[in-house]
Amino acid sequence: MKTVLLTGGCGFVGSNLAIYLKTAYPLWEVICFDNLKRRGSELNLKRLKAAGIRFVHGDIRNKEDFDELGKVDFVIEAAAEPSVLAGIDTTPDYLINTNLLGTINCLNFALKQKAGIIFLSTSRIYPFALLDQVAFEELETRFNITNDQQIRGVTEKGISTDFPLEGARSLYGATKLSSELLITEYCELLGLNAVINRCGVITGPWQMGKVDQGVIVLWMARHYWKKDLTYNGYGGQGKQVRDILHVQDLFRLVDWQLNNLSAINGKIFNVGGGLECSLSLRELTSICEQLTGNRIHIQPVPENRKADLRIYVTDNSLVTDQTGWKPAYTPQKIMQEIFEWIKNNEEELAFILN
Numbered sequence: 001m002k003t004v005l006l007t008g009g010c011g012f013v014g015s016n017l018a019i020y021l022k023t024a025y026p027l028w029e030v031i032c033f034d035n036l037k038r039r040g041s042e043l044n045l046k047r048l049k050a051a052g053i054r055f056v057h058g059d060i061r062n063k064e065d066f067d068e069l070g071k072v073d074f075v076i077e078a079a080a081e082p083s084v085l086a087g088i089d090t091t092p093d094y095l096i097n098t099n100l101l102g103t104i105n106c107l108n109f110a111l112k113q114k115a116g117i118i119f120l121s122t123s124r125i126y127p128f129a130l131l132d133q134v135a136f137e138e139l140e141t142r143f144n145i146t147n148d149q150q151i152r153g154v155t156e157k158g159i160s161t162d163f164p165l166e167g168a169r170s171l172y173g174a175t176k177l178s179s180e181l182l183i184t185e186y187c188e189l190l191g192l193n194a195v196i197n198r199c200g201v202i203t204g205p206w207q208m209g210k211v212d213q214g215v216i217v218l219w220m221a222r223h224y225w226k227k228d229l230t231y232n233g234y235g236g237q238g239k240q241v242r243d244i245l246h247v248q249d250l251f252r253l254v255d256w257q258l259n260n261l262s263a264i265n266g267k268i269f270n271v272g273g274g275l276e277c278s279l280s281l282r283e284l285t286s287i288c289e290q291l292t293g294n295r296i297h298i299q300p301v302p303e304n305r306k307a308d309l310r311i312y313v314t315d316n317s318l319v320t321d322q323t324g325w326k327p328a329y330t331p332q333k334i335m336q337e338i339f340e341w342i343k344n345n346e347e348e349l350a351f352i353l354n
Ligand SMILES: NC(=O)c1ccc[n+]([C@@H]2O[C@H](COP(=O)([O-])OP(=O)(O)OC[C@H]3O[C@@H](n4cnc5c(N)ncnc54)[C@H](O)[C@@H]3O)[C@@H](O)[C@H]2O)c1
Pocket: 007, 008, 009, 010, 011, 012, 013, 014, 033, 034, 035, 036, 037, 038, 041, 058, 059, 060, 061, 077, 078, 079, 080, 081, 082, 098, 102, 120, 121, 122, 123, 198, 199, 200, 201, 202, 203, 208
């Protein structure tokens, strides 16, 4: 019998992990703690309630909001302002206060409780200018990482944790890397038990996709409701590539980590769909067209925006080697699930995704 706290537990990742956890361990207490800042997180309240999960309305920026939580064995830190564009055209206060100062409150809470913590970090901790220097070839529908690389930590399989860290990475990435640095100190010097997962794009049903975050769901939603899109940057051809990870695949890793935390204490992993579960925007468009039967206008915008990336694919070798975990989903299967979720919840989701 364990108690697991999910900060950001009403968000896309938090709510799905909470429900998978409660299903796998019906006797465990699962608590979702969230300030409901993200539009659409409120839709998850009834799913969580139906699954027997406790909701606590709280804000990780406020230390005193943790007081009513009681004894906790694990914390999964998934509360964040997750947009890579946050703080660039607006004030960065909310981003920094949540993603860094709020995370410190979570670390102190976990330490006090002697609870293990899983931190959801991001591939955005890697500097964008250097990622754009990765050698690539241009294929008919996508850019592709080649095997003749000059930079450490990159092969045709993707980006590993050996990739250099010097350079700007976005304010979002900087708050996450700062939190990682503190976690390493807390583990080494204060006795915290923690693991850090640097995730690439995570997606699946119940992601409230919007222009600056959750683009995979946004793409499907725009096809579903026949709205326009743009191919931004890199010539406007839609050839930029990401690997995508289904949140259920992430759950299988988190489950293993909860049960084996002492074996991986202080470790940092890159975690993503990997090359086999990667796709370009153009390829994403084809899948969305095939599933919805709709063709929409996609305007090319050739100019790059700040912090854009041509290609990011996760090299999962380290995490697979140390935990045996591998993602199982294909892009087609992920998109099929997202399509069915939108279709089955069309009325409710139209307010948020349309
Ligand atoms: N979705 C992805 O592709 C992705 C990729 C890499 C890392 N991550 C990380 O995973 C975590 C979860 O991301 P997500 O996609 O579920 O985002 P999300 O926006 O869906 O969920 C985040 C949740 O945190 C809540 N929240 C925001 N500020 C808060 C605060 N101050 N106090 C309490 N709750 C607060 C929001 O209301 C929301 O419900 C984040 O840390 C994010 O950086 C996500």
